[in-house]
Amino acid sequence: PNAYGIIGLGRFGTALALELAKAKKRVVVLDIDEGKLGSVKDFITNAHIVTSISRDVLEESGISHCGTVIVCIGKDIESNILATMHVIECEIPRVISKAMNDDHQRVLEKIGAEVILPEVDSGVRLAKSLLTLRTLDFLELDDDISITEISLSEKFDKKTIGEINFRAKYRLNIIALTRDEKTRVQIGSETELLKLDEIVVIGKNDDISSFIKENS
Amino acid sequence: PNAYGIIGLGRFGTALALELAKAKKRVVVLDIDEGKLGSVKDFITNAHIVTSISRDVLEESGISHCGTVIVCIGKDIESNILATMHVIECEIPRVISKAMNDDHQRVLEKIGAEVILPEVDSGVRLAKSLLTLRTLDFLELDDDISITEISLSEKFDKKTIGEINFRAKYRLNIIALTRDEKTRVQIGSETELLKLDEIVVIGKNDDISSFIKENS
Numbered sequence: 165p166n167a168y169g170i171i172g173l174g175r176f177g178t179a180l181a182l183e184l185a186k187a188k189k190r191v192v193v194l195d196i197d198e199g200k201l202g203s204v205k206d207f208i209t210n211a212h213i214v215t216s217i218s219r220d221v222l223e224e225s226g227i228s229h230c231g232t233v234i235v236c237i238g239k240d241i242e243s244n245i246l247a248t249m250h251v252i253e254c255e256i257p258r259v260i261s262k263a264m265n266d267d268h269q270r271v272l273e274k275i276g277a278e279v280i281l282p283e284v285d286s287g288v289r290l291a292k293s294l295l296t297l298r299t300l301d302f303l304e305l306d307d308d309i310s311i312t313e314i315s316l317s318e319k320f321d322k323k324t325i326g327e328i329n330f331r332a333k334y335r336l337n338i339i340a341l342t343r344d345e346k347t348r349v350q351i352g353s354e355t356e357l358l359k360l361d362e363i364v365v366i367g368k369n370d371d372i373s374s375f376i377k378e379n380s
Numbered sequence: 381p382n383a384y385g386i387i388g389l390g391r392f393g394t395a396l397a398l399e400l401a402k403a404k405k406r407v408v409v410l411d412i413d414e415g416k417l418g419s420v421k422d423f424i425t426n427a428h429i430v431t432s433i434s435r436d437v438l439e440e441s442g443i444s445h446c447g448t449v450i451v452c453i454g455k456d457i458e459s460n461i462l463a464t465m466h467v468i469e470c471e472i473p474r475v476i477s478k479a480m481n482d483d484h485q486r487v488l489e490k491i492g493a494e495v496i497l498p499e500v501d502s503g504v505r506l507a508k509s510l511l512t513l514r515t516l517d518f519l520e521l522d523d524d525i526s527i528t529e530i531s532l533s534e535k536f537d538k539k540t541i542g543e544i545n546f547r548a549k550y551r552l553n554i555i556a557l558t559r560d561e562k563t564r565v566q567i568g569s570e571t572e573l574l575k576l577d578e579i580v581v582i583g584k585n586d587d588i589s590s591f592i593k594e595n596s
């Protein structure tokens with residue numbers, strides 16, 4: 165039920181499988197290439213070499229009992245579609261499949277899978293981070309508002325948020341503070357800032373950009 | 381200076397270039413394949429076919445005047461490394477290059493480029509979203525705290541944040557509210573919630589997961 169099945173260990177599938185294993189989840193992986201299984205065998209015990217994906221293979225390997233299955237087969241679009249179909253016929257609660265292009269995506273959606281396009285997602289995310297902010301990690305809420313982490317400069321050292329009058333001056337809300345690898349979310353006007361703190365702020369993209377320019 | 385240069389229009393490079401063009405930025409793109417340039421020519425006028433990347437090509441195409449250049453060449457690792465080196469020698473302020481694997485990443489870092497591994501990033505992001513939350517979009521601040529968007533259910537309809545005593549009851553801070561495609565960040569205890577609102581919350585991953593289970 166709450167085990168994860170992964171079919172295809174390319175760069176995307178391998179990163180996905182290892183991250184789930186790191187979080188101590190039960191993971192079952194399948195691939196046609198023995199070498200690929202070798203790269204994860206220290207972290208994932210339940211790994212099976214297969215020649216192709218069929219209903220029998222999904223049952224014998226335990227994939228059919230997983231709560232979520234992700235099909236990560238890439239260049240071989242035919243195998244990707246057939247594997248996705250077999251997984252959906254096992255009545256897995258959540259099926260996600262990697263698409264190579266728009267046409268492939270439409271076929272997968274028609275057979276009932278959620279679709280992910282890893283390269284396109286990464287391209288769009290990099291563009292958004294170049295446009296709004298220097299940091300590569302942010303969350304865009306709508307075209308105009310984002311959340312991002314910013315490292316503070318010297319000028320904020322040992323000053324409280326109230327003293328700086330942060331919200332009025334920069335039109336940003338500080339929603340979290342990371343100091344020495346620990347994040348706290350209880351923030352008030354009496355919270356003191358130190359020069360190496362990382363603050364997480366929410367506000368308009370323009371206000372975030374001008375704060376970063378002025379602060380760095 | 382604030383123009384963007386993109387070398388290589390695969391799925392990643394194309395998504396990146398189109399998103400930057402959509403934001404009305406000046407974009408220069410290069411590729412060895414005429415067909416790839418055709419797929420972006422309606423949105424990007426400054427597109428050049430090249431046979432290889434050299435100092436002269438970077439100057440003639442205008443890439444050498446860009447503030448940020450992203451090398452998105454994939455399978456041909458040798459061309460990717462040589463192109464990155466030529467770009468760095470043009471003293472471009474920010475150079476980002478796509479790596480195919482860990483060894484490739486180390487070479488690129490040694491020659492002075494920032495490195496991105498799109499497939500690995502997407503794999504890790506998908507794992508994190510499966511682990512913490514059903515939504516595919518969230519920001520992880522440290523191993524324990526995340527920010528995510530959640531759609532509200534009927535039970536919150538026409539109640540204020542103060543009436544629900546949201547922070548005490550769910551141990552989450554509401555930092556933004558999206559209603560009819562518009563996001564607001566000025567949130568207080570008197571803010572009224574409606575049943576189709578999307579709220580953005582910050583808090584511990586466990587508290588987010590239990591809120592999602594209880595709320596859906």
Ligand SMILES: Nc1ncnc2c1ncn2[C@@H]1O[C@H](COP(=O)(O)OP(=O)(O)OP(=O)(O)O)[C@@H](O)[C@H]1O
Pocket residue numbers: 171172173174175176177194195196197200214215216217236237238239240243244247499
């Ligand atoms: N029919 C199949 N059953 C199981 N695994 C398969 C099948 N066909 C291909 N694979 C495996 O799927 C993995 C990913 O496929 P491939 O390398 O073509 O994709 P990719 O798009 O290049 O991957 P990535 O971008 O994630 O590196 C490979 O490890 C391959 O061995």
Ligand SMILES: Nc1ncnc2c1ncn2[C@@H]1O[C@H](COP(=O)(O)OP(=O)(O)OP(=O)(O)O)[C@@H](O)[C@H]1O
Pocket residue numbers: 283387388389390391392393410411412413416430431432433452453454455456459460463
């Ligand atoms: N020397 C070069 N100069 C310019 N462009 C190049 C060069 N070599 C390859 N390209 C182009 O780079 C693009 C991306 O390369 P390729 O398709 O190998 O990568 P990929 O990793 O499969 O891409 P993606 O995953 O983004 O789809 C292609 O459009 C290709 O034509």
